[in-house]
Amino acid sequence: MPVFFISSDCVHERRLIVTGPLVQHLRGSLRVKAGELLWFGDQNRRRYQVRLDEVALTRITGKVVDVCTEPTNSSVHVTVAHAVVKAHRMSWMLQKTTELGMTQLVPLITDRTVVHAKVSQHKQMVERWHRIALEAAQQAERWDVPTIHRPTKLSTFLDESVHYDVKLLLWEKETELRLPTVLRGGPRPTQISILVGPEGGFTDQEVDAAKRCGYQTVTLGPRTLRSETSALAALSVIQSEFD
Structure with a gap:
């Protein structure tokens, strides 16, 4: 129920x-x-x-x-910083990542972001996303509802991401370092940040900027996934490792 x-x-x-x-x-x-x-x-x-x-x-x-x-637990808090994509894809991603335990969503504005909304529309967008997250959290019988932030420039988010224990960037050009390897390579984290790019991926300059802020590029395997599918796959791996 x-x-x-x-x-x-x-x-x-x-x-x-x-x-x-x-x-x-x-x-x-x-x-x-x-x-x-x-x-x-x-x-x-x-x-x-x-x-x-x-x-x-x-x-x-x-x-x-x-x-x-809520029973005392040591759940890992996961922030998904996901480039803004088309409305129906954003809604689907938000619904499924909420079901999989995402703590908060930061919609990103990147160099290759296709959807460009006016700042005056951000409040309405966040309200809609919050309703989707609320319904998904209710259905999944979660103890909380993910926090939904206003769309934010990638550079701004990187500047504010100093507190994460593990920083991951899902990158199609990464062929060696797999997500489970990173998650098992150190002490149990409490805060994880996942960067997910737009349809065209992050630019090399954006990847370099993220690396300078401590992000590791990781792969989810040999197949090319849609951005929203990548977010779900990453959360599933994290849930399997730590829940």
């Missing part, structure tokens, strides 16, 4: 009150009824099992019958 994300303010003294768009989703799309048991999660990584007692036009209420918190 999906976990529906709410603000912790929605729960008070073991009572849940939900208003806003989630009501329309639960009432209209899912057709939930009074008496059903649902799971809700808040920003504090706390989950509530709630028995609904009212499903009205503008609000849903219920009694909290169980509460649990």
